[in-house]
Amino acid sequence: xxxxxxxxxxxxxxxxxxxxxxxxxxxxxxxxxxxxxxxxxxxxxxxxxxxxxxxxxxxxxxxxxxxxxxxxxxxxxxxxxxxxxxxxxxxxxxxxxxxxxxxxxxxxxxxxxx
Amino acid sequence: xxxxxxxxxxxxxxxxxxxxxxxxxxxxxxxxxxxxxxxxxxxxxxxxxxxxxxxxxxxxxxxxxxxxxxxxxxxxxxxxxxxxxxxxxxxxxxxxxxxxxxxxxxxxxxxxxxx
Numbered sequence: 499x500x501x502x503x504x505x506x507x508x509x510x511x512x513x514x515x516x517x518x519x520x521x522x523x524x525x526x527x528x529x530x531x532x533x534x535x536x537x538x539x540x541x542x543x544x545x546x547x548x549x550x551x552x553x554x555x556x557x558x559x560x561x562x563x564x565x566x567x568x569x570x571x572x573x574x575x576x577x578x579x580x581x582x583x584x585x586x587x588x589x590x591x592x593x594x595x596x597x598x599x600x601x602x603x604x605x606x607x608x609x610x611x612x
Numbered sequence: 613x614x615x616x617x618x619x620x621x622x623x624x625x626x627x628x629x630x631x632x633x634x635x636x637x638x639x640x641x642x643x644x645x646x647x648x649x650x651x652x653x654x655x656x657x658x659x660x661x662x663x664x665x666x667x668x669x670x671x672x673x674x675x676x677x678x679x680x681x682x683x684x685x686x687x688x689x690x691x692x693x694x695x696x697x698x699x700x701x702x703x704x705x706x707x708x709x710x711x712x713x714x715x716x717x718x719x720x721x722x723x724x725x726x727x
Contacts, residue, residue: 531715533717539719539720540701540717540718540719540720541656541701541703543714543715543716543717546714554714589655600646600658601658602658603648603655603656603657604655605654605655606655
């Protein structure tokens, strides 16, 4: 079956603009996660969804970052007024029901803020 | 606080030798410990995981050990091959507000297997 997909694969934007990143999890997976990976760095947790609700938003770096999930499926991560330090690869992952299960990652969106 | 430390940050071995990567976690409630492999430009993929009710798990050339008392877990790769070259991440589940709802990842180990 289809894996986790993300779009766009690459995004170049100017400082101050808003961007939206999309994640399509594996069908039937109720848990969805967003991570950020800066060049040569590890995976930084941003937010977790269980269904449409986000019990843990503790990793969002600032109030410029927000995310939503609708219909228990697609999720959108929005970054407002982008800054150069937002440049990174944004990875989405999903698991069947909970964190203690295999998380399947998408290919990521490479964001470059000029 | 939530933290997973991973060592070494880089590891170079000769083909056929063994490689060991070690991680330490801070949350005593952590009960799930996966390892992910990320090849250059690719997405992370699970290679093995272990739960807190066992101390060791093997899958062909890969094994993971867990010491809950010391809050340590390690990845062992035997008979390394050039295709094992990648960045390896450990992770530990983390409980917040009574619910385990995320993984905390280590900073990664770049493994280079020299032919």
